[in-house]
Amino acid sequence: MLAGLVRCRRCGRKLTVRYTGTKHNIPRYSCWRGLLDNGEPRCIAFGALxxxxxxxxxxxxxxxxxxMAAAVEAEAQAASRRDQVRDALMRDREAARYNADRAFRQYDAIDPQNRLVAAELELRWNRAL
Structure with missing residues (x-):
């Protein structure tokens, strides 16, 4: 958490994080920049846990x-967005149902002998479905 934020009291350089342990999963803060940059002795090192x-x-x-307040507000906003999306999808679904029903009623109302009109209305009905 503190890597790059905390400075060494002795030399003023930023502390770095080194991982130790058999699995290299234990962090330690250390001041190695002096050693790496100028060959100076190491300043300090201590466990980070x-x-x-x-x-x-x-x-x-x-x-x-x-x-807590931010989490409550974020949840309220997310719920509002979900409700808006659900309402929009329901309106789209109702509009699609209306268009399909309207196309069916138009197709159903034509004279079966008039095949040219029937074919066109059948295409519109299929597109609406």
């Missing part, structure tokens, strides 16, 4: 009240 836990708790205490 406890430090990150403390920083996380402090950050959550500060952010939590606003985060």
């Amino acid at each position: 406890r430090v990150d836990d403390v920083i996380e708790e402090a950050l959550l205490r500060v952010v939590e009240p606003g985060a």
